[in-house]
Amino acid sequence: MTSKERAAWRAKANSLEPIIQIGKEGISDNLISQIDDTLDARELIKIRVHLETSPKTPKELASELAGALEADVIQVIGGVIVLYREADEEKIADKKKKRGSGTAKATAKKKVKIKGKRQRQREKEEKNPYAKYDRPKFRGR
Numbered sequence: 001m002t003s004k005e006r007a008a009w010r011a012k013a014n015s016l017e018p019i020i021q022i023g024k025e026g027i028s029d030n031l032i033s034q035i036d037d038t039l040d041a042r043e044l045i046k047i048r049v050h051l052e053t054s055p056k057t058p059k060e061l062a063s064e065l066a067g068a069l070e071a072d073v074i075q076v077i078g079g080v081i082v083l084y085r086e087a088d089e090e091k092i093a094d095k096k097k098k099r100g101s102g103t104a105k106a107t108a109k110k111k112v113k114i115k116g117k118r119q120r121q122r123e124k125e126e127k128n129p130y131a132k133y134d135r136p137k138f139r140g141r
Contacts (some may be wrong), residue, residue, distance in 0.1 A: 001072050009044060009074045013082045018048035026055045032068050039071060039085045040092050049079040 020035055038045050047065075049058040056064075062073045062081045071085035115123075 006072075006074055009084050010082065013044055013046060013074060016044065016046045016082075018046040018080060020045065020047045021050065022047060022054055022061060023050045024053040024055070027061060027064055027068075032065070035065065035083070036069055037095075039069060039083065040087055040095070043087050044074070044082070044084045047081040047083065049081060051079045054079075 020031070020038065022031065025031075035045070035047070049061055051058070054061065058076050058079055058081055062076045062083070065071065065081070065083060066073045069083070069085060071083045074082040074084050076082075
């Protein structure tokens with residue numbers, strides 16, 4: 001990546017908020033998989049490193065993450081790391097296939113049809129013809 005490309009990504013990262021945090025646990029497998037999924041979705045992310053509790057410096061953590069995720073480190077300022085990785089559509093499709101279509105509970109979800117007040121009143125009147133006397137009276141103002 002050239003310095004001009006890196007500068008352009010730095011400019012885009014200015015408005016981003018850190019969405020992942022690294023604390024006293026450091027880098028774990030769960031963290032790497034979470035960052036991997038986030039990079040697939042967004043390409044450019046900010047990571048906050050808690051300086052007081054982190055076992056390593058932000059630069060060391062950034063180089064470890066970049067190596068593990070095949071990402072580029074755009075910048076490290078204070079306790080903030082900015083990572084970039086171009087989205088690979090094939091890799092994302094493979095992940096979705098491995099994940100499957102979801103659990104049986106998610107696929108068996110019932111569709112709910114929301115009824116309005118008038119429709120509920122009509123259904124009530126169809127069942128019980130005397131229900132139309134339960135209608136609220138219109139009062140003009």
